[in-house]
Amino acid sequence: MYCLSCGHRIKNNFSKFCNECGDELSRQRISEKKTIKKAVIYSTTIEEDLSRVSHIFAVWVTSFIVASIFFFIYLNYIHNLILPVAAFVGVLFVWMILLFVLQDLADRIGAPSLKFVFIPQIFPIAGTFFSYFYLVNKAMGK
Structure with a gap:
């Protein structure tokens, strides 16, 4: 879950306040997904x-x-x-x-x-x- 105020990632879904900004999370129970970019890494030449x-x-x-x-x-x-x-x-x-x-x-x-x-x-x-x-x-x- 992410804080909608500061964007900080909160690992505990049951916490009531954000660790960074201290904003109340009771109304922010929306779990957001970040888009993951696929990076192709070649280990050989x-x-x-x-x-x-x-x-x-x-x-x-x-x-x-x-x-x-x-x-x-x-x-x-x-x-x-x-x-x-x-x-x-x-x-x-x-x-x-x-x-x-x-x-x-x-x-x-x-x-x-x-x-x-x-x-x-x-x-x-x-x-x-x-x-x-x-x-x-x-x-x-x-």
């Missing part, structure tokens, strides 16, 4: 974000290549397909992390983030490459 995105993108590409090699090696051995399947599940997890980081980068540089999340889900490999290269080039230009 854009270069650190670009480095993070580049490292995760390199891990995703490497894990995709390794999973494909495992798949082609074990293609003839149907009973040993657990390793390629596990590798592709790992690729899927790294891809999801990459999409989250790309969305954060899109929010950071002011690009529409939904565009860079839906394109990779419609065209998984080509869309992820497009989103990565577009966002990195736009962030480097800023």
Whole structure:
């Protein structure tokens, strides 16, 4: 609750007088809300974000290549397909992390983030490459 005379915030809703001005609060039982401004605070620089995105993108590409090699090696051995399947599940997890980081980068540089999340889900490999290269080039230009 706030004192309507001086604007001082009163923590105890049952007090009868304002601590600052001494005004009687019996007629001021209106609880007011102050508007809270959202402040966006970034704890990292854009270069650190670009480095993070580049490292995760390199891990995703490497894990995709390794999973494909495992798949082609074990293609003839149907009973040993657990390793390629596990590798592709790992690729899927790294891809999801990459999409989250790309969305954060899109929010950071002011690009529409939904565009860079839906394109990779419609065209998984080509869309992820497009989103990565577009966002990195736009962030480097800023």
